[in-house]
Amino acid sequence: MAHDFNNLLTAISGHCDLLMLRHDKNDPDYADLDQISQNANRAAALVGQLLAYSRKQTLKPQSLDLRETLADLTHLLNRLVGERTALTVSHASDLAPIRADKRQLEQVIMNLVVNARDAMPEGGQIRVETEMANLDADQRFDRATVPRGRYVVIRVSDEGVGIAPEKIGKIFEPFFTTKRTGEGTGLGLSTAYGIVKQTGGYIFCESAVGAGTTFTIYLPAHERLADARDAAEEETTVPDPMLPSVNQSWESARPPHAAAEGLALMPAKGALTRWGDATVLLVEDEAPVRAFASRALKLRGFTVLEADSAEEALSLLEDPDLVVDIFVTDVIMPGLDGPSWVRKALETRPGTRTVFVSGYAEDVFRDGTTPVRNSVFLPKPFSLSELTTTVQNQLAEPDQDVQPAPVANAN
Structure with missing residues (x-):
């Protein structure tokens, strides 16, 4: 249920972001779009709170003082x-x-x-x-x-x-x-x-x-403050020079009490070295979410290949001349789930980066671990800038030397 709700909210808030790109803040329609964005954020917070109560959130644990x-x-x-x-x-x-x-x-x-x-x-x-x-x-x-x-x-x-x-x-x-x-x-x-x-x-x-x-x-109590699985670098927000209006509108759309409701935006990490010159294989079975994500990535200059299933993605990758720099894939899909098809793809395309997206993936990302090397998790619902910045950052990250943790099937 949470997965379905978050898919709907991703499509609503994402297409709202796309519309806000085409409207100046002085446009009478901008305020209406702003209200849609605010209420989509609040709905996402409610879903997150229900997941928290049922102990089904995807947590990112780290050692804390x-x-x-x-x-x-x-x-x-x-x-x-x-x-x-x-x-x-x-x-x-x-x-x-x-x-x-x-x-x-x-x-x-x-x-x-x-x-x-x-x-x-x-x-x-x-x-x-x-x-x-x-x-x-x-x-x-x-x-x-x-x-x-x-x-x-x-x-x-x-x-x-x-x-x-x-x-x-x-x-x-x-x-x-x-x-x-x-x-x-x-x-x-x-x-x-x-x-x-x-x-x-x-x-x-x-x-x-x-x-x-x-x-x-x-x-x-935890025995060590420093843990090998903790993120070694502090997260900072990197402004987007190409679409500042999106960042401003998304930030302003958050209600004044957003921090108390857990509506903080996902921050970016590190310096960005590649931007708009990469090919993305986007795998998402929900057509509205796939349409938004594809348009968002293309707006930033990425080349986007689309697949509505893991099986279609693997079929596309059978072409040895096809260059793909990064996979962006849903986790829970009919047939093969996200981690399963990515593992198969990495057998012939080792080192390809991955961004997993999902409205609910607790079983796959238990204890904050990632299911494959060189992968990160972006929870749904996400904004246009969150998606594109995550892809950009993932392309800029150095290769990981740690082995992925074993995971359970997401279906």
């Missing part, structure tokens, strides 16, 4: 809580690293802090604290048992109105909310729950009416 992660996040958190609320962040001196998806963990903390702020309409204090917990035996908390081991603990506490005892057992259910209509989707805490569980952790809530609420998260 929580002190650094929270330091990077504190400025945004202070903006979110406003002037009437004081935010304090404190850490234990012996804090161990954890292994988690940084953006998703930031989403969890933002959701909890925003909930704490909303529980104190007249203002108050929010405390974010971290510490180590060494459990010598399995420990029962509420209705869950935390196995023995070393954990990094995160606590988010407020002095707000609290949660009634009859409601506290429902707070992690999707669409359950104590807020008034229009003030929340009821997905914030369910999203936090799903992300924490998918990371291998536990989340609990203690609350007293009129006295405040404390959320406690247990995340397994």
Whole structure:
């Protein structure tokens, strides 16, 4: 279901991007297109939140020092809580690293802090604290048992109105909310729950009416801060000199609270050395998505060969004179899935770069690993600039020496 929704959203937002290219910001139609783009983003965020609750998101775990992660996040958190609320962040001196998806963990903390702020309409204090917990035996908390081991603990506490005892057992259910209509989707805490569980952790809530609420998260301690599977380079956004209006319109289309809803754009990486002089084999079984992606890549000067199935792609590649620089392929398709056909293609075309795209590919990209060498994953829905910049960056990347991890079939 998520795969189908994200395909639809990719086609909607992508063709909206193409239309925005043909309209100046002063054009009366531009505002309407901007609204379409904004609401497509919000719909994508809702799908992502539902995937998070069901623990089916494609995570990109890395070793994290929580002190650094929270330091990077504190400025945004202070903006979110406003002037009437004081935010304090404190850490234990012996804090161990954890292994988690940084953006998703930031989403969890933002959701909890925003909930704490909303529980104190007249203002108050929010405390974010971290510490180590060494459990010598399995420990029962509420209705869950935390196995023995070393954990990094995160606590988010407020002095707000609290949660009634009859409601506290429902707070992690999707669409359950104590807020008034229009003030929340009821997905914030369910999203936090799903992300924490998918990371291998536990989340609990203690609350007293009129006295405040404390959320406690247990995340397994990670032995090493540096991990071979972590990305070695910091991601930065590279502006696109060819179509600045697309970047500007996509950025401006995000609602002011986009950061708190997890709508950040996928950043680009590294210097770009090849642009528009490459041939792309685009493999996508959904015709509207394929049409948008093909037009987007052609606008940037790429030569695009299209196939609506893995079998058609392999048939095209039987021509030894056909030059293909990069594969852009859906993951889940009828017949052979994306990783399966790419592995076959690489037998005769070793070193060809790959961009996998999918609205849902958790089984294939488990633990953030890639199924074949020299490949990256771009989640749907994606924008015109996200797709073309990802292809550009992938062509500019040096060859990877690491072997791909074994994966399960996506079908």
